[in-house]
Amino acid sequence: MNYKEHKSEPFWWGMFSQGGVIAALLIPIHIFLGGIAVHLGLIDAELMSHERLTDLLQNPLVKLYLCVLLIFPLYHAAHRIRFTLAEIGLHSLAKVLPFLCYGGALLGTAAVLYILWILL
Amino acid sequence: MMLDSETTKTYTRPISKAWWLRDRGHFNRRYFMFLLRELTSVFVALYVVLFIYEIFLLTKGPDAHTAFRESLSAGPWIAFHIIALLFALYHSYTWLGLTTKMQAAGRGLVKIGTKTLPPILIALGSYGAWIIATCIIAYLFLTL
Structure with a gap:
């Protein structure tokens, strides 16, 4: 197979690694607080209300934090999904998968930046 | 990497399509x-997309966001979050355990002078950082 590594490959591996660390450190507590604890009544529902969240997002540090939290893990997931799909049988798509996966992560990045810094 | 069978005589063992379930009958x-570990990234991605959707709804006013929050309180969504949490925890466990594994393998990564630090210290460092980050985020979320 004449696979020639694209020169952008180290960048994607780097983002995969960054995103992996950020997802490992930060994602579980967010899932627990916003997705489970608040619905089981373990924490006050007001903590996830529109008023409270928009108030939090007035703070540029919170926006910056959300950029890190949401953007890097997208690249982590895109990279893993790219290779896993090929490994479970989609070898024939190996040339298209990087575009689909990293393209998705890039779109997500644009969405996060647009929502946080322009819409909000 | 796959070898081109036209140009080489190297034997490549045929791999079943569902190798992660059955390999040579076992x-x-x-x-x-390994596949579960890779699958964690799908749940990370789904959660992040849901999160992005929520901040988008914040821009649509209180009604849209409140309705979204109410739908998330339904059983299936709670179940989704519990499954996503289990996968996310497995990701944290495997990812943060990597440095420990590398430290344990061969000569190790982290040294002081010529002494290689014991892997348990690396484990304490990475899992400790996870616990500290979790506490900080929870504290800020609950008190800000």
């Missing part, structure tokens, strides 16, 4: 756990 736990 269930291989390591293959299965």
Whole structure:
């Protein structure tokens, strides 16, 4: 197979690694607080209300934090999904998968930046 | 990497399509756990997309966001979050355990002078950082 590594490959591996660390450190507590604890009544529902969240997002540090939290893990997931799909049988798509996966992560990045810094 | 069978005589063992479930007629736990580990990224991605959707709804006003929050309180969504949490925890466990594994393998990564630090210290460092980050985020979320 004449696979020639694209020169952008180290960048994607780097983002995969960054995103992996950020997802490992930060994602579980967010899932627990916003997705489970608040619905089981373990924490006050007001903590996830529109008023409270928009108030939090007035703070540029919170926006910056959300950029890190949401953007890097997208690249982590895109990279893993790219290779896993090929490994479970989609070898024939190996040339298209990087575009689909990293393209998705890039779109997500644009969405996060647009929502946080322009819409909000 | 696949070899071109036209130009080489190297034997490549045929791999079943569902190698992560059955390999040469047997269930291989390591293959299965490998796939589970890779699958964690799907749940990370789904959660992040849901999160992005929520901040988008914040821009649509209180009604849209409140309705979204109410739908998330339904059983299936709670179940989704519990499953996503289990996968996210497995990601944290495997990812943060990597440096420990590398430290344990060969000569190790982190040294002081010529002494290699024991892997348990690396484990304490990475899992400790996870616990500290979790506490900080929870504290800020609950008190800001």
